[in-house]
Each structure stands twice: as C-alpha cells, then as structure tokens.
Amino acid sequence: MFSRFEWMVALRYLRSRRQEGFISVIAWFSLLGIALGVATLIIVMAVMNGFRQELLTRILGLNGHLSVYASEGQMTDFDGMAGTLRKMNGVVSVSPMIEGQVMVTANGASQGSVVRGLRPADLKKRKTLATNIVSGSLDDFKGKNVVVIGERMARKLGVDVGDKLTLISPKGQVTAFGTMPRLKAYRVAATFSIGMFEYDSSFVFMPLQAAQLYFQHKGTVSNLEVFGDNPETAPALATKIMIDMKGAVRVHDWQRANASFFNAIQVERNVMFLILTLIIVVAAFNIISSMIMLVKDKGRDIAILRTMGATRGMIMRVFFLAGASVGTIGTLAGFGLGLSFAENIETIRQWIQGLTGTELFAAEIYFLSKLPAVVDLSEVIAVVGMGLVLSFAATLYPSWRAARTDPAEALRYE
Secondary structure, three states, rough: OOHHHHHHHHHHOOOOOOHHHHHHHHHHHHHHHHHHHHHHHHHHHHHHHHHHHHHHHHHHHHOOOEEEEEEEOEEEHHHHHHHHHOOOOEEEEEEEEEEEEEEEEOOOOOEEEEEEOOOOOHHHHHHHHHOOOOOOHHHHHHOEEEEEEHHHHHHHHHOOOOOOOEEEEEEEEEOOOOEEEEEEEEEEEEEEEEHHHHHHHHEEEEHHHHHHHHHHOOOOOOEEEEEEHHHHHHHHHHHHHHHHHOOOOOEEEEHHOOOHHHHHHHHHHHHHHHHHHHHHHHHHHHHHHHHHHHHHHHHHHHHHHOOOOHHHHHHHHHHHHHHHHHHHHHHHHHHHHHHHHHHHHHHHHHHHHHHOOOOOOHHHHHOOOOOOOOOOOOHHHHHHHHHHHHHHHHHHHHHHHOOOHHHHHHHHHH
C-alpha cells in the first residue's frame, strides 16, 4: 500500500533539522498528548470498573439478591416459606434474618449500628465474611450473648475478641416509670474486615435466636434473604416469587435497593469517558496544526518531488504517513502506560501517599479500603481504536492540502 520511497520521505520529514525545530516540538507534544489521553482513559475506566465490581461483590456477599417480607407485619411461618422458596428454580439458598438498629457502647465510646440476626450455619455460608475473619472464630458464633463485629468498629470501641459491649435498642420496654431503653451486654466472638468501610464499621451479627430475644420477635423474623444463581436475573426471580406466593409477600431485589447508587456510578463513568476523550481530540488538533505547518515549510520539496514524477497520491501518502506515525506511536505508548498504571495502581497510590504524607483515597468517603482496578479488554480496544481513528482523521486535511500544492506556484514564491 505504501512504497519504500514514501516511508523514507515521511520518516525524513519527522526528523527535524535546526530550522524546523518548532514543528518537531509541536509533533512531540501531539504524541505526548495522545499518549496521556489514551493512558488516562484506560486508567479511569479500569478504576470505575473495579470500583463497581468491588462494591457489587461486597454488597451481594453480605446481602441477599432478594429480600422477601411478609405483606404485613413480621414473618411468622418463615421456615415453611423458606422451604417453599428453596424448591424454586434459580434459588440457591434462603436465610431467615432479623434486622434492627441499635446504639453500641463500650469503654466510654458509642456509635449507631445495624444488627443482623442469622443462624450460625447461614452466616458461615457468607464467603465474603467467613473468609475475612481477622480475629476469633465463627465456631464461637452460638448462644444468646455473642456477636461478630467489624474490625473498624472494634478499634473505635476499643474492644477485642472476648471483650464485652452493650447494645441499646431505641424500642424500649414500657414500665411504671415510662419507656426504658433495652440494654444487653454481648461478648465479641470474632471480628471481620471485608474491605468495605460501611460494613466494617457499623454492622453487628448475632445468632438468630439471640436477635429474636433481644428485638422481641418471638417466633418471627424480619425477612428472608434469597440468593439466586445469577444476580442479574434477580428482578425476574422476584416477579416469579410474587406470582407463586399470590401476593402474600413483598419482594425487593438488590437492583432496586441500590439503584440510585449504581446509577450514579454509571453516569459518572460515562461523563468521565466523554471528558477524557477531549484530551485525545485536543491532541489530534495539535497533529493537524503541526502537519499544516510542515506542509507549508516543505512547499519547495513538494514542488521538486512533483517535477521529478511524484504523483499527488504519493505526496498525500507521504504526509499521511508522517502524521499517522505520530498518532500511532502516541496511542501505543498510551496503551502500554495505561495498562501498566492500572495493574499497579494500588502500589502507586501507597507510594504517593508515603511521599506526600496525605491520604489520597479515604475509606470513609469511597467505601473501599483500597483502590480497585479492573481492565476490560473491550473498553481498551475501543479506546485504542478511537485514538488511532482520530489520529488518522487529523492527517487527512494536511495531506490533501499537500497533494494540492501547485509545483509552479511553490517554486515561484521560493
């Protein structure tokens, strides 16, 4: 497609001499701009993908794909209903649960918390939690006075495995002296750290029977947590349960429960993609300006080549190769830089934090304790393809202008 002569002339034009130094500087900045644009786009998309995947893994690791509630009040025949749900196609497991809000106090410190009552066997099935026990053991998660708490909560309250903390329920007991808050002390059986700030700092797990006693749910539970074989089909499974149960239950799927959260992530991801694409577009305009200046500077050379027999097509291909080479090298450099950065982003973050002494990724704000990155091959291909297409498109007009140069006019004005 391109002859050896055209490659030789194009590469020669890219190696500037002293009087063409300014054009070369613009070309180098164009290359650098495209490289940074492509690299930044790959890195940001990888971080956004990682952020969503990590949140999704942790949220669905501790929360069911579906939450089934009684149509009114508490759920009474929960074991019978759980057995019915387990027989449905697409249902993997069903866990009766009690959930309530309390105030946790220990060693003079206190904070709000969410208590979840689960059977020990059901808690052990939550791999996200069971595989991230920091201290203690889930084998001790039994009886009526034990709890499992997050490591961040344990540090804040100054407690460890074997220590006691007190739970205060806002729904108190009515006495002759008025409503008194319900207080009960529990021993810490284990602590966990799943890497999500909200869960590690504010969740308390206790055996189901202990939760029934504390929250006065005699023989009842708050809801059933259902895990399906595919989180993405949870809405369809919810509809099926509603139909089979003939309206006797209310069903909430995880997508509805977290819709605003994940929609916000998706919107932010799309906006970031559009904004960062502008970096590549600006770099492409730099290629156009540098190539137009190169064509103007090489007017006499173009005229000589034309008089020696070079066709307009050859001249156009020479300048197309010159401009496309800058874009291709820049895109490939950005591809390598972006992948390298994305694969080592947590190490780089730790190094920058140590160097500057500042916290770049606060767990309290971003929910996660480390910066995640997941590279999507299709997105990387799309970014690289976009970089190449914009680079090639930027060279078309200068190349066409070079091919339209009139040899007589060019030599007359030299």
